[in-house]
Amino acid sequence: MTISPLIAGNWKMFKTCSEAVKTAKRIAELAKDITDIDIMVAPPFTAIEAVSEALLSINSRVRVGAQNLFYKSEGAYTGEISANMLKSAGVSYVIVGHSERRQYFGETDDDVRKKIGAALESNLIPVMCIGETESEKKEEKTFYVLDKQIENGLKGLRSNELGTLVIAYEPVWAIGTGNTASPNEAESVHRYIRAKIAKMFDNKLSEGIRILYGGSVKPDNISELMSHHNINGALVGGASLDPESFIKIIKYNK
Numbered sequence: 248m249t250i251s252p253l254i255a256g257n258w259k260m261f262k263t264c265s266e267a268v269k270t271a272k273r274i275a276e277l278a279k280d281i282t283d284i285d286i287m288v289a290p291p292f293t294a295i296e297a298v299s300e301a302l303l304s305i306n307s308r309v310r311v312g313a314q315n316l317f318y319k320s321e322g323a324y325t326g327e328i329s330a331n332m333l334k335s336a337g338v339s340y341v342i343v344g345h346s347e348r349r350q351y352f353g354e355t356d357d358d359v360r361k362k363i364g365a366a367l368e369s370n371l372i373p374v375m376c377i378g379e380t381e382s383e384k385k386e387e388k389t390f391y392v393l394d395k396q397i398e399n400g401l402k403g404l405r406s407n408e409l410g411t412l413v414i415a416y417e418p419v420w421a422i423g424t425g426n427t428a429s430p431n432e433a434e435s436v437h438r439y440i441r442a443k444i445a446k447m448f449d450n451k452l453s454e455g456i457r458i459l460y461g462g463s464v465k466p467d468n469i470s471e472l473m474s475h476h477n478i479n480g481a482l483v484g485g486a487s488l489d490p491e492s493f494i495k496i497i498k499y500n501k
């Protein structure tokens with residue numbers, strides 16, 4: 248099965264609304280001839296609707312993602328945003344369980360599972376982030392940690408509901424640090440994740456699932472990462488903020 252690659256940019260808490268619109272338009276312009284790669288940018292909530300409208304108005308293939316959601320559909324949850332609100336603002340993808348959410352906001356695997364369920368119900372594509380910390384890696388617990396995050400994050404969901412799910416392997420020690428996992432190291436973890444999905448669900452889901460790598464992806468390391476069979480794209484933080492560097496990542500095969 249051929250998997251179409253996804254290059255996704257996570258803008259975190261950067262860019263005002265007008266800055267985000269300007270950046271998204273520039274990326275769309277630079278990427279206008281690209282048809283073989285899916286592209287997503289995830290601005291802060293305050294810019295989502297404006298970025299979606301701007302991209303729609305120029306017929307861009309660049310899609311909009313959100314960086315988080317809450318799993319309830321509505322209610323007295325001050326400060327939270329539902330899947331349906333995102334959908335109606337033009338969102339296609341939603342990042343769930345980013346390590347910064349887990350680390351700074353106490354997000355648990357149980358939250359991740361509920362958020363994935365809510366995203367799927369609203370026809371949003373969840374991008375589930377998993378990955379071990381530096382100390383877990385040193386203690387050789389990588390596969391144990393990934394097993395738990397996958398098992399608990401996808402518990403109770405059925406294979407036929409998960410057809411659009413994207414998994415992003417983001418070793419925490421590689422995020423924003425300039426330390427990338429070596430392409431071979433990332434490939435072997437991705438192979439493990441794919442096998443885990445086959446074991447938990449079935450071969451059909453596992454063979455078609457997109458597994459992105461994230462953690463200090465830059466224009467100069469993307470090609471080698473993408474040359475590996477089980478690496479189906481990238482979730483990019485810092486290097487997605489500047490259109491000129493993000494486009495080099497998107498055009499890794501040109």
Ligand code: PEP
Nearest residue numbers: 422423461462463484485
């Ligand atoms: C991220 O935020 O998901 C990420 C991978 O960040 P960076 O590319 O900056 O390491």
